[in-house]
Amino acid sequence: MARILIIEDEQDILSVLEYNLRQAGHDVTTTRSGREGLKLGKELHPDLILLDLMLPDLSGTDVCKQLKEAAATRAVPVVMLTARGEEIDRVVGFELGADDYVVKPFSMRELSLRIQAILRRGKAPVESEAGIEFGVLRIDREAHRVWVEAAEIELTALEFRLLVTLYDRRNRVQSRSALLDDVWGIQADITTRTVDTHVKRLREKLEAARDYVETVRGVGYRFVGTPEEATA
Secondary structure, eight states, rough: OEEEHHHHHHHHHHHHHHHHHHHHOOOEEEEOHHHHHHHHHHHHOOOOEESOOSSSSOHHHHHHHHHHHTTTTTTEEEEESSOOOHHHHHHHHHHTOEEEEEEEOOOOOHHHHHHHHHHHEEOOOOOOTTTTETTTEEEETTEEEEETTEEOOOOOOHHHHHEEEEEEEHHHEEHHHHHIIIOOOOOOOOOOHHHHHHHHHHHHHGGGGGGGGETTTTEEEEOOOOHHHHOO
């Protein structure tokens, strides 16, 4: 069904994960090393990576950061597995680009369902010469034009850039500082209300498509993985 890379140093957990995912029909590759995981991620082009936070050679956060910075693995969904469940750990994980965060001990059934949901979200929406079609939203990159329910909406150049940036990174949480850097071109160590104000205005203009852009409290913003998520 899917190519899954597991980076986990606890052999018992690794064996359980490998067995159950293979039983579910997935093609599974495993490693107990963060450095080896980075190498395998680039070589195998997996559909999803299960990543332990506590590894013997590199921290899971370092591995996640490097995966999301590398062109070959940037778009690969990452699910963090950890015994640490504090909010700050989850926030850091999401800021680095993790797609989900599962605290040990976890139910294999629950993890399987989360994996299925993430793999479904990863299916690409329709994109052709006419542009992007995502639910009621249509974007023409070349012409810098946007339609919602067939009605064209007027966006400023910055609002258009913000929308496209969020869309291109759909289903991945974007921190305010990352958006300041990538959309505004501002290097900042602190967040500002600038991003919040522009996201609010963008949502108002998107009208029926406003729920495609979600607020992730304490972290930033996320463009939903599928249109159905916004109506669930």
